[in-house]
Amino acid sequence: MVLGGITGKILRVNLTDKKVTVEATPEEAIQSFMGARGLGAYYFNKEIAPKTDPFSSDNKLIFMTGPAAATLAPGNNKVAVTFKSPMSNTYSWSLCGGFFGPELKFSGYDGLIIEGKADSPVYLWISDNKVEIKPAGRLWGKLIPETDKLIKKELRDDETIKVACIGPAGEKLNRMACITTDCYREFGRGGPGAVMGSKNLKAIAIRGSQDISAAKPEELKKLALEVYGILKKHPKAQARRTFGTVEMVEGINKLGFWSTRNFTTGYFEEGNKLIGPEMKKEVVVGDASCYACPIACGKNTAVNSKKFGKVSIEGPEYETVGLLGANCGVSSWEAIIKATEICDHYGFDTISAGATVSFAMECFEKGILTKEDTGGIDLKFGNGEALVEILEKIARREGLGDLLAEGVKIASEKIGAPELAMHIKGMPLATYDPRGCKGMALTYATSPKGAHHMVSPTMGPEIAGDRFADSGKAPIVKETQTFMAIVDSMALCSSMRFALSLEKQVELYKAVTGLEFDNAELMRVGERILNLERLINVKEGLSRKDDCLPERFTKEPMPEGASKGQVVDFNIMLDEFYAVMGWNEDGVPLKKKLEELGL
Amino acid sequence: MSEKVLVCNSDKCVGCRICEQWCSMEHFKVVNPVKARIRVIRVHETAKDVPLACTQCDPAPCLKSCPIDAISRDEATGALLVDNDKCIGCQKCIKVCPNGAVSILKETKKALICDLCKGEPVCVKVCPEGAVQYIDVSTMDLPFKSKAAKEIALAGRDK
Numbered sequence: 001m002v003l004g005g006i007t008g009k010i011l012r013v014n015l016t017d018k019k020v021t022v023e024a025t026p027e028e029a030i031q032s033f034m035g036a037r038g039l040g041a042y043y044f045n046k047e048i049a050p051k052t053d054p055f056s057s058d059n060k061l062i063f064m065t066g067p068a069a070a071t072l073a074p075g076n077n078k079v080a081v082t083f084k085s086p087m088s089n090t091y092s093w094s095l096c097g098g099f100f101g102p103e104l105k106f107s108g109y110d111g112l113i114i115e116g117k118a119d120s121p122v123y124l125w126i127s128d129n130k131v132e133i134k135p136a137g138r139l140w141g142k143l144i145p146e147t148d149k150l151i152k153k154e155l156r157d158d159e160t161i162k163v164a165c166i167g168p169a170g171e172k173l174n175r176m177a178c179i180t181t182d183c184y185r186e187f188g189r190g191g192p193g194a195v196m197g198s199k200n201l202k203a204i205a206i207r208g209s210q211d212i213s214a215a216k217p218e219e220l221k222k223l224a225l226e227v228y229g230i231l232k233k234h235p236k237a238q239a240r241r242t243f244g245t246v247e248m249v250e251g252i253n254k255l256g257f258w259s260t261r262n263f264t265t266g267y268f269e270e271g272n273k274l275i276g277p278e279m280k281k282e283v284v285v286g287d288a289s290c291y292a293c294p295i296a297c298g299k300n301t302a303v304n305s306k307k308f309g310k311v312s313i314e315g316p317e318y319e320t321v322g323l324l325g326a327n328c329g330v331s332s333w334e335a336i337i338k339a340t341e342i343c344d345h346y347g348f349d350t351i352s353a354g355a356t357v358s359f360a361m362e363c364f365e366k367g368i369l370t371k372e373d374t375g376g377i378d379l380k381f382g383n384g385e386a387l388v389e390i391l392e393k394i395a396r397r398e399g400l401g402d403l404l405a406e407g408v409k410i411a412s413e414k415i416g417a418p419e420l421a422m423h424i425k426g427m428p429l430a431t432y433d434p435r436g437c438k439g440m441a442l443t444y445a446t447s448p449k450g451a452h453h454m455v456s457p458t459m460g461p462e463i464a465g466d467r468f469a470d471s472g473k474a475p476i477v478k479e480t481q482t483f484m485a486i487v488d489s490m491a492l493c494s495s496m497r498f499a500l501s502l503e504k505q506v507e508l509y510k511a512v513t514g515l516e517f518d519n520a521e522l523m524r525v526g527e528r529i530l531n532l533e534r535l536i537n538v539k540e541g542l543s544r545k546d547d548c549l550p551e552r553f554t555k556e557p558m559p560e561g562a563s564k565g566q567v568v569d570f571n572i573m574l575d576e577f578y579a580v581m582g583w584n585e586d587g588v589p590l591k592k593k594l595e596e597l598g599l
Numbered sequence: 600m601s602e603k604v605l606v607c608n609s610d611k612c613v614g615c616r617i618c619e620q621w622c623s624m625e626h627f628k629v630v631n632p633v634k635a636r637i638r639v640i641r642v643h644e645t646a647k648d649v650p651l652a653c654t655q656c657d658p659a660p661c662l663k664s665c666p667i668d669a670i671s672r673d674e675a676t677g678a679l680l681v682d683n684d685k686c687i688g689c690q691k692c693i694k695v696c697p698n699g700a701v702s703i704l705k706e707t708k709k710a711l712i713c714d715l716c717k718g719e720p721v722c723v724k725v726c727p728e729g730a731v732q733y734i735d736v737s738t739m740d741l742p743f744k745s746k747a748a749k750e751i752a753l754a755g756r757d758k
Contacts, residue, residue, distance in 0.1 A: 072630060149644075286647075314646065
């Protein structure tokens with residue numbers, strides 16, 4: 001059968017021998033793993049062998065959209081890139097919103113697989129059936145906005161072209177490097193930009209003009225109108241419309257689990273300067289949506305600063321304010337926006353960058369790093385100018401910045417202070433301190449790609465219940481992980497989950513693909529994806545010892561704020577989680593579970 | 600003839616392109632940006648999203664420039680209609696349009712211009728921001744006048 005929503009074609013580009021091929025989208029895999037993140041796991045499992053060096057030509061960049069991408073499904077704009085991560089050395093994926101994913105679909109492809117390695121800088125130009133590998137020597141070294149501009153200019157001054165590119169960070173194999181689309185929308189985490197840099201691939205430019213059809217267009221129309229209506233009235237969606245994701249700052253700081261000064265505390269005393277209404281008043285100049293999203297949580301900002309000059313960007317969003325702001329003890333919008341600009345224009349992840357700088361700041365305060373090491377920078381918590389200066393060094397790989405560009409795990413081991421590095425499997429934590437919301441400890445620790453909050457953002461149900469309880473969190477985390485695997489594989493923005501319950505997702509999936517599905521079957525798809533991801537990491541040699549938490553969260557009680565005194569009793573939680581997942585005590589899926597899921 | 604016109608306001612547009620999706624869907628039963636008669640283009644330098652759509656100019660440069668009279672005006676709505684049997688795909692209408700609102704449909708190689716959905720434009724119905732409106736021509740200017748007045752008033756206050 002031909003499924004609705006999909007185009008039926010995958011584009012494969014080998015940069016070593018410049019071979020471009022088109023192959024059929026495996027429909028059974030779509031039925032089993034849906035798309036985007038799930039389909040990425042399917043291809044990774046088949047094509048990237050355990051122990052593959054992330055920077056070798058054997059690594060691949062597997063871009064996959066979902067069946068709902070570029071249909072009328074609201075917020076259908078996500079696309080996943082799956083790759084072996086140079087940060088975590090594990091299977092990894094990163095999702096990007098904006099317009100790149102839908103444009104890939106409009107060009108006629110459900111996915112794009114990049115393999116091999118070019119011998120000199122190139123970029124890829126995809127316009128429907130026409131696929132060209134073009135020289136990019138003159139683009140090498142250019143910042144993200146300049147690259148975007150030059151490529152569009154070269155391709156007939158067409159502003160409708162969507163460009164995914166890397167900046168100097170990716171070129172210089174900064175392990176935190178992202179792939180950036182539309183100048184400000186990133187495949188942010190895990191270092192996909194460094195993988196792209198290692199392949200000498202500067203950019204992928206796409207423009208498409210193919211039809212995308214859903215199986216049941218009238219049902220999808222009805223559902224889309226209903227979702228627009230729900231979101232217009234939904235308080236959380238409206239808060240995002242007004243303040244962006246920064247709407248969360250106030251609540252999380254009040255609850256005392258906002259990453260502050262390298263997670264030494266969960267309450268930022270200057271946090272009130274960084275809440276949504278302050279941001280709107282001080283720096284926001286406009287709103288920006290991703291494709292087909294009726295919320296428009298993106299915020300354009302501008303500052304005219306004495307210290308940093310004129311800066312205007314899209315963002316920063318919540319995680320960025322948390323990591324570059326509170327976690328570095330910085331409360332100045334000017335400094336945070338300048339810091340975000342450096343990360344965005346050079347192309348590296350603001351979360352990982354913030355975590356790495358805050359680690360260096362703690363080292364500096366403890367005397368482990370000195371002014372001699374920092375090149376004269378007074379790298380104290382709260383020093384916004386120091387934040388900007390050290391990020392510039394990381395961006396250019398100068399001095400201490402060269403080491404910090406390796407990411408917080410490698411840097412902390414070389415500096416000799418691994419206990420101060422807040423990461424799991426090499427990936428820094430997002431801005432929720434797990435001591436104030438215990439399920440997030442499991443989220444971070446059991447995420448296949450290292451500490452990532454969106455694998456199972458359990459804050460909502462946990463705040464509504466007992467957020468400090470350790471025991472009993474496993475079922476909530478399992479349910480959220482399963483649900484997010486579906487959202488990520490359908491390629492919907494996670495903000496759509498405010499309107500799309502499991503029942504609505506089932507309706508949506510049926511209208512898009514034409515497949516018959518019920519709630520239980522959809523959840524089984526989610527669980528199958530989680531188990532396949534787990535199996536990939538087991539083959540890589542990962543086990544219980546890697547599902548760990550930095551000792552700060554298990555040994556140092558939260559010193560102040562509304563989560564004061566809390567530590568995570570982690571081993572109990574992990575035992576419970578493995579049990580509800582049907583995994584053995586070492587975190588390996590049991591045969592019974594795999595058979596049940598058809599793996 | 601209708602006294603309503605289609606008005607796009609880039610100050611309100613956030614660039615979601617939901618209008619494009621529904622325009623294409625309404626006329627072609629598929630989603631395809633190049634089949635949408637309304638397009639939204641994000642200009643990164645100024646962080647602005649600009650919706651481009653036909654304003655049914657009168658006299659219309661496209662209608663005047665058409666060498667074989669393939670464009671006519673719908674009596675009821677004022678929409679500019681392309682006669683696909685006559686259109687030769689010469690692109691003159693694209694080049695003279697002051698709004699960048701005309702395209703060529705690849706399957707037919709004929710011009711594609713907004714037909715106002717027979718007087719009920721779907722883009723207006725679905726725009727979450729109210730950035731595309733179908734309103735009385737005599738009052739369409741008033742929000743723009745009000746904005747200009749506010750800017751002048753604020754400039755005065757600063758002095």
